[in-house]
Amino acid sequence: MSHAFSAALRKFRTALVLFAVVLGVASALILNPSSALANADDDERAERAERLANDMPVPMDDPAAVESGKGRFGERCGYCHGGGGRGAKGPCLVCGHFKRGGKSSAIYTNIAVGVMGTQMGAFGTSLSSEEILNIVGYLRSETRRRDASGENAPH
Ligand code: HEC
Numbered sequence: 001m002s003h004a005f006s007a008a009l010r011k012f013r014t015a016l017v018l019f020a021v022v023l024g025v026a027s028a029l030i031l032n033p034s035s036a037l038a039n040a041d042d043d044e045r046a047e048r049a050e051r052l053a054n055d056m057p058v059p060m061d062d063p064a065a066v067e068s069g070k071g072r073f074g075e076r077c078g079y080c081h082g083g084g085g086r087g088a089k090g091p092c093l094v095c096g097h098f099k100r101g102g103k104s105s106a107i108y109t110n111i112a113v114g115v116m117g118t119q120m121g122a123f124g125t126s127l128s129s130e131e132i133l134n135i136v137g138y139l140r141s142e143t144r145r146r147d148a149s150g151e152n153a154p155h
Pocket residue numbers: 073076077078079080081089090091093097098099100101102107110111115118119120121123135
């Protein structure tokens with residue numbers, strides 16, 4: 001190996017090491033924000049998740065509709081999904097995560113047509129669409145309340 005070549009190689013290696021160090025420090029700074037920033041991110045993430053989940057109008061901010069949905073839920077759903085929807089032999093519906101889709105439209109559909117091959121029946125013929133919407137409104141508002149009170153794990 002010529003002297004000039006190995007000198008150039010050494011320089012190149014030094015530059016490479018320096019570059020790696022700079023990259024490492026930069027990415028550590030970017031990937032490791034302060035915890036205050038991380039908390040702000042959590043709030044933003046929760047808000048964004050709620051916006052995405054609300055893909056159809058659901059009366060979650062209408063107290064009369066929520067109250068009516070809560071009553072109907074108690075009559076028709078509570079004995080499988082537990083008091084307040086917290087889960088029994090059927091899954092929790094207010095914990096912020098769903099196996100069959102957590103968007104309002106998916107929850108609505110699962111209530112209306114049921115989940116085939118499971119105990120979850122179809123309620124689309126025995127409940128009106130307004131009654132189902134009120135139930136979804138109740139479940140969403142209860143989820144939001146539990147998120148805010150810390151009863152739900154972050155999701
Ligand atoms: C006979 C028991 C039973 C009744 C009554 C019942 N469910 Fe279910 N439900 C289940 C079970 C079991 C599942 C889980 C099905 C699966 O995904 O394996 C389920 C699943 C669901 C899901 C999907 C959950 C997810 O994780 O995606 C929703 C939404 C739901 N039920 C809403 C309701 C509502 C609202 C009512 C009342 C109108 C109701 N259910 C009544 C047993 C029941």
